[in-house]
Amino acid sequence: MTVIAIFEGLGIGISDLLMSRDVRGKWMYLPSLGEPPDHIQQLSFSPTRLVRKVGYLAVGASATQFLICGTVAHAESFLKIAQELVSGNLAPPLVAPLNRDDMASVLTHAAEFSRVKREVDFAALAFRGVHSIIVGRTIRLDLPYFGKITLGGSGAPALEEFLRNQSYRYQRDFGDESDFGKGMRVAHHLPMQLLAADRRNPSITLSKGVGGFYEVWFNLNSGLGEDxxxxxxxxxxxxxxxxxxxxxxxxxxxxxxxxxxxxxxxxxxxxxxxxxxxxxxxxxxxxxxxxxxxxxxxxxxxxxxxxxxxxxxxxxxxxxxxxxxxxxxxxxxxxxxxxxxxxxxxxxxxxxxxxxxxxxxxxxxxxxxxxxxxxxxxxxxxxx
Incomplete structure (x- = not known):
């Protein structure tokens, strides 16, 4: 279980670290919480590891980052296909031409390959200039204050619920802010709320397999960049x-x-x-x-x-x-x-x-x- 998100109009991304399996077991130390207490240890799943939900692809003159999550085997296969498309080892599966120097083109063709292979349990999100790149299984939202949001991962419904509950409060308290101000608030207020949510009993994040710690991403001119x-x-x-x-x-x-x-x-x-x-x-x-x-x-x-x-x-x-x-x-x-x-x-x-x-x-x-x-x-x- 995991989650990634991009706030398209604000140029902000957020991702968690938790990867889990549907087997009860020993929980590891979590930066957000410390040694998990009994109400976490008793959940019906347990973490396999904590990892950054980011992939790299050498498109054009440099390696470009994008957020990625999903079943490990499907996500790894998708990444390998994308890399082979860039290198020329695979012919594009779509009628539309493949531009090996364009992230959106490469990821779109790789997603089609994955669909044909029935390896579709993944999502990849990125920024390229003013545009968002979205492939795989996602949830699309348009909420007060936050604007257009795309979520990926098995924890996406949990984050959707969290954001829906918060959006009207944000709009009420901070709705007059500029887009830049909103982006800064999402980048730094929202992760604090998510860290606090990990720590509650019951935890509205960890109970859904989301959390551990949260990374913030910015839409830089060259693409996605970490905070x-x-x-x-x-x-x-x-x-x-x-x-x-x-x-x-x-x-x-x-x-x-x-x-x-x-x-x-x-x-x-x-x-x-x-x-x-x-x-x-x-x-x-x-x-x-x-x-x-x-x-x-x-x-x-x-x-x-x-x-x-x-x-x-x-x-x-x-x-x-x-x-x-x-x-x-x-x-x-x-x-x-x-x-x-x-x-x-x-x-x-x-x-x-x-x-x-x-x-x-x-x-x-x-x-x-x-x-x-x-x-x-x-x-x-x-x-x-």
Whole structure:
């Protein structure tokens, strides 16, 4: 089970890492959650591995990336066919001419080959300039705020339900944003919601075989490109009286190395942080994982946490989500800021990472939420 998605008008893609099988078994460590608790271990399926849902194809002058998912055998066959079409080892199956320098043409012909072979349990999604490339089994949506979306993978119905539930709230709260602003919000607010969804009991994502961690993709001029700008993500919750501080629940950082995704995660925190105060996350509690691409079965050694500590604190951007509950069910605010303007400030020493809650910025966020009556709205929703 897996999921990939592109938001066509916003030029954003999202993909998860989980690949699973319909057999109950031992669940592995998940960056979004840590060691899965009993309600996850008892699901009727279990993960086989965590991988990046991306394929590469040398079309034109360079290798181009696209999102891919599905039954491994079908997806691998589709990729092999596409590569043989580009190399000239296969004749195109369609009447329409094959342009070996055009991603859409190659993938369309490869999909037809796969259809003839009855190997159709896959989806491939990409951007090429202002156009979207869509082949295989997909779900197409057009939702308020998000616009046109294409989903692929066995987890597509679960993500469809999630996005339908969120679209009207996004439209209500953020509908006046520009397309650029919407793209940035989808790229950084939505993954935080998905990470939080992994952590709920019951989990609306992991229970459907979706999750583990989430990659963000951008429509670059040359095609699809991963979000490799250096992001730290922090999930925290606040409790009345709201100005007293937050409890940090999770911290994530990611980067890329030799085509692999490297994730440093501390998803099991319980650290209360008053405004202006600092807490430490010992390096022993920060796990580093390295995830290969869909068809790469070579498991390379992840870097050491000691080598990553200075890189994590130099991350250029921070996404911080404040929630009313420890499972992240009700996000009050998600802030996206450069390192120097974040609500959370981080530093490091040889023992681990220190997180400081910037007093003025935090109280500013709480003041803005109070002025907007956000707390009273949530209190009414909860029957308080």
């Amino acid at each position: 490799d700008m250096g992001w730290v993500r922090i999930l925290a919750d606040v409790e009345p009286p709201y100005a007293r501080g937050v409890t940090v629940r999770a911290l994530w950082w990611h980067a890329y190395a030799q085509g692999d995704l490297v994730v440093a995660s501390a998803p099991c925190e319980e650290s209360f942080l008053a405004p202006g105060a600092t807490v430490s996350i010992p390096k022993e509690k920060i796990k580093v994982d390295r995830f290969p691409t869909f068809t790469d079965f070579v498991q390379r050694q992840p870097p050491s946490i000691d080598s990553l500590l200075p890189k994590i604190v130099r991350a250029k951007f921070f996404t911080s989500s404040l929630s009313l509950s420890r499972d992240g069910n009700d996000f009050l605010a998600t802030t996206m800021a450069t390192r120097n303007l974040s609500v959370f400030q981080i530093s490091w020493d040889r023992t681990g990472i220190r997180i400081k809650l910037d007093k003025d910025r935090f109280l500013g966020v709480i003041g803005a939420l109070s002025k907007a009556s956000v707390f009273s709205e949530h209190s009414d929703d909860d029957g308080g």
